[in-house]
Every structure is written in C-alpha cells, then in structure tokens.
Amino acid sequence: xxxxxxxxxxxxxxxxxxxxxxxxxxxxxxxxxxxxxxxxxxxxxxxxxxxxxxxxxxxxxxxxxxxxxxxxxxxxxxxxxxxxxxxxxxxxxxxxxxxxxxxxxxxxxxxxxxxxxxxxxxxxxxxxxxxxxxxxx
Numbered sequence: 001x002x003x004x005x006x007x008x009x010x011x012x013x014x015x016x017x018x019x020x021x022x023x024x025x026x027x028x029x030x031x032x033x034x035x036x037x038x039x040x041x042x043x044x045x046x047x048x049x050x051x052x053x054x055x056x057x058x059x060x061x062x063x064x065x066x067x068x069x070x071x072x073x074x075x076x077x078x079x080x081x082x083x084x085x086x087x088x089x090x091x092x093x094x095x096x097x098x099x100x101x102x103x104x105x106x107x108x109x110x111x112x113x114x115x116x117x118x119x120x121x122x123x124x125x126x127x128x129x130x131x132x133x134x135x136x137x
Contacts, residue, residue, distance in 0.1 A: 045109030047085065047130040049117035050102075059100035067114040070094060073102035074110050074132070082135040085110065087120040087128045094119040095135070 051067035059065050061079045077083065081098045094116045103111040110132055114123060122128035 041134075043109055043132045044088070045130065045132075046107055046127055047087075047110045047112055047117075047120075047122065048103055048105065048108050048127050049112040049114055049123060051114035051117075061099040063099055065100065065113070069113055070096045070116050070119070071099045071113045072096040072110050072116060073100035074098045075101060075103075077132075077134055078137075080137050082137065084133040084135055085112065085116065085120065086131045086133070087122055088131060089128060090121055092120045 050073070054065045055067045057065050059071075059073070065071070072083065072085070074081075074083070077098045079098055079100075082095060083098060084093055084095050086093045094112075096112065096116050100111070103109070108127075110130065112120070112122075117123040120128060120130070
C-alpha cells in the first residue's frame, strides 16, 4: 500500500450523523413543527386556561394564584417573564406574567389565568391557537 494514500472510505459510505441531523432539522422546519419557547423568539401553539380550582394555591414562583390577574403558566420561559399572547383566531392580545409551570396537558403551550383568557375571548371555548412573544422581565 502506498504510504501517501489516504483512506477516504468513510466519506464514501454515506452521510455522517451530523449531516443526517442537519437534514432532519431542516425538514422539521420546512413542515412547520412548532417552535420551542425561548426568551428570544415567538412560539405558536394551543393555549388553555385555568381558574377556580387553583385560585389561592401557590404557584411555582411562590405567589398565590389569582384567577383575576393577568398571569400564565409556561413550561420553559423563566418565571417573571412578561409575554404578549395573541389569539390567532380573533387578533386579541394580552400581556401576562409567567408565574407558574405547565400546562400539563399534551399539545398545549401555555395555561392562562381566567382574566387573561377573558381578554382573549377564549374563556368559553377553553382553547385557542395563540402566538406567545416573550418581552423580558
């Protein structure tokens, strides 16, 4: 075998793990898989609301839940974050403070207080497709 010869057999076997991961990520973006929440960008998904059964109970932030305050539960946004939530069906908006963790029902991205749900006109249906835009603390 020639000592100057380099074995390039790896490059001829097919795509690497990194290449496959990049292709999968590009496909996921192309088909519109919902974005994960971050403090930098918006997120779109289903919202629900919670109220009477939790009123007065402690939230993840340590504050007692008040269904009449403009607050929300989110899985990953930092507690204390302000976020603008827009009902994509009717265009109504509300600014809330993230003070709890949840929702714990699959397929939902945010749980709103009763007051916030009322402002979005979603308290009768219980669920709405929304956009969440973090605004900082």
